[in-house]
Each structure stands twice: as structure tokens, then as C-alpha cells.
Amino acid sequence: MPPFEVPEGDPFGPHNLPYGVFSRAGSQERTVGVRLGDHVLDAGAAAVALGSPYAALLARPTLNPLLAAGRTAWSDVRRALTAWVTVPSHQETIAPFLHPLSSVTLRLPFEVADYVDFYASENHARNVGQIFRPDAEDSLTPNWKHLPIGYHGRSGTVVVSGTDVVRPSGQRKAPGDPAPVFGPSVRLDIEAEVGFVVGVPSRLGRPVALEDFREHVFGLCLLNDWSARDIQAWEYVPLGPFLGKSFATSVSAWITPLDALEEARVAPPERTHPLLPYLDDSEEEPGGYDLRISVAINGHVVSEPPFSTMYWTAAQQLAHMTVNGASLRTGDLYGSGTVSGAEPAQRGSLLELTWNGREPLELPDGKRTFLEDGDVVTLSAWAPGANGVRVGLGEVTGRIVAD
DSSP: OOTTOOOTTOTTSTTTOOEEEEEETTOOOOEEEEEETTEEEEHHHHHHHTTOTTHHHHSSSSSHHHHHHOHHHHHHHHHHHHHHHHOHHHHHHHGGGEEEGGGEEEEOOSOOOOEEEEOOOHHHHHHHHHHHOTTOSOSSOTTTTTSOOEEEOOGGGEEETTOOEEOOEEEEOOTTOSSOEEEEOSSEEOOEEEEEEEOSOOOTTOOOOGGGHHHHEEEEEEEEOOEEHHHHHHHOTTTOOSTTTTTOEEEOSOBEEGGGGGGGEEOOOOOOSOOOGGGOOTTSSOOEEOOEEEEEETTEEEEOOBGGGOSSOHHHHHHHHHTTSOOOOTTOEEEOOOOOOSSGGGOSSHHHHTTTTTSOEEETTEEESSOOTTOEEEEEEEEEOGGGOEEEEEEEEEEEEOO
16 A cells, blocks of 8 residues: 555545654665655654755654754644645655665654652552552542652663663662572563653743643653662662663653643643642643553453542642752653553552452463563554544553563
């Protein structure tokens, strides 16, 4: 089928057009690409050939110049790209710049500046609380309904989908052990998340308000924040996640612009506690997103977490992240935190799916409590679009390898 003749209902049709970075076969040169069906358009080469004023943003080895250009440019570029792939008079010109996905290598789409990970799913937080504090009167910590809990992670270990994940080593100590031991993690886990990519920076000392979310955030991607639960359990008191989380964070190769997700916007769950003014979104446009995530281990689906259940929205997370005056940089990435629904089959981590290893998963290739070497984890997702057409969010995959 010719590249322009995308089948009706294809989740990567002209209604989507997510951005990535790729290299052609036999080359290490990187360039911005836009996905159309099962092809990728060399957006920079197409812009040059068409004499587009956006060539300076698209003929680059990373998305960062486009990210920094701002919302007006994002919308203008998206309109131009839509015309290039749908208007017949453009097709002869850009046809040579469409390459089969199977023939290219997808790269990390942007240079990651800072990385923050949140804890925004009430279902996930309650599950974790019940696992580790079963006798507590409330499974949530006292601050949970008042602010989006998060921590600053390590941007240098954010990797693109398809990158192998080396099993991390570190200290671990089981409750009954007399002393800690050192070695590879034996409780390696996943966290099914959504990542938000910042485009426009902010000034140090100037918080970003809820209503300015879409002026700063370009789009979103799928994110798997791998976790070594045994290392994390020993080290995290009192300062929180460190080596148990910093060894790898995988992101999908495609960044879906927020403009492609207008039909997927939904109201977040009902708030049960009054919010301080900087977080109060009761008068704001709907801040949630209806994203349908699927988690598979070795090709077998083990969970389908719904992002629409997330208590804290991406706009609230951005507002809280900057309310102390912390500045944004182009390429900042922040994760939603593990996405878990109310049902057992909607949990976004093995910690929850196996209830801390006490209830192993039955997979076609054997039981699992936590990940084994050779396991391949794939997160995929879609969102509802106009007229019932799905908006594909691609996938993020990683294979566990021994140290």
C-alpha cells in the first residue's frame, strides 16, 4: 500500500502525527521524523524540499529546537505537516522522504534535561500502603490528598524503547537478615507510567500556574520506570528513591503532541479534600487524559491500567513542581507515577499484581513474582480520537539482561 494510503482507522493516521528521531539504515545521522501509518516522514528533508519556514526546527538531530519554539510554533508546524501528508499536490514532493519503519532505527527523541517522577494514582498509593503498612488506619500518607508527591530522578539513564535493561546491583537487606548484602536485585519490577515532555522553559523563581500547562508542555510519551524493589526498600528511609530507581527509565520513541489528544481530555476523579489555590483546578478545563494502557510480559498481557483514574493531573504536577520557584528547562521530563486502576487486572506494577510476591502471576512460560533475566516488558497505549478513531501512543519495550 502506498505510504499516503493509510488504512481507515489506523491509529497513526493524519489525525495523530507523533514526533520522533530516527536514523536511516547504515547511517548514524539523526533527524526528526513524524510517523504516518507504518512509515516515518523525514520531516526536515520534507520541509527543505517544500521551502517551509519550519525547516530550521525540523531539520535537526533532536526535537529540542521544536520543543523550545513554543505553542504557536507547535500548532503551526502541526498544521503544515497535516497538509503535507493529506494534500495531493504535496505528495509527489515528499514521497521520497517517507521510509518504512522497519528500515530505520528509532532514537531517543529529545535531550532530557531534568527528570521528576510522581506518585499520582490513588489506587497505586493505596495498594502500596496496604502492602507495607497493613495495620495503618489509612493506607495513604497524611499529605497524599493535599499535594502531588514526587522525587527528582536521574536524567542520564533515560533510554529509548528497545534498549536492554541491565539488572542492577546494590545493597539489599530482608527484614530477617542480620546485615545487608551486595548483589543483583532479585525483586526487579516495572512501573507503567506516562511521561510529559516540557518544551518552553520558565524563569527561576517564577512558578508555573495551572492554566499555563499547555504553554509549557509539548506532549506525552509512554514511560516505564524500572524499579529494584529490594534495593529501594533498604535505602529509601529517610530520603526516598535513589539507586533502586536510577539505573534505567525507558520512554517510547514517539512523542504525541497534546494537540492530538483533544478528544481524550477528561475530568479527573472527584476531589475528596479541599485544595490550596495553586492546585485547585475546579474552574479549569478538564486536566485528565483518557489513555488506555496495556502491559505485557513476553507477549502476554498482564494488566490494562486506565490513566483516566489518576487523581493528580499533569497540570497540577507541573504547578507543584515549580511552586517553590524551581525553573523548567526545555527537555524536562516528568513521569505520572505508576498507573493503577481499581481492579486487580489494572495494576501497573508487579509489586501490586503479585501483592509483593505473595501471589505469583501465571504466565505461559512460567510463574512470575518479579522479573527474570530475558523477560521482555512492553507497554502500549491508545487514546480515543475524533469520530471513534484511536490515537496510537506507540510502545515502550525493554529486555532484562544479566549484569
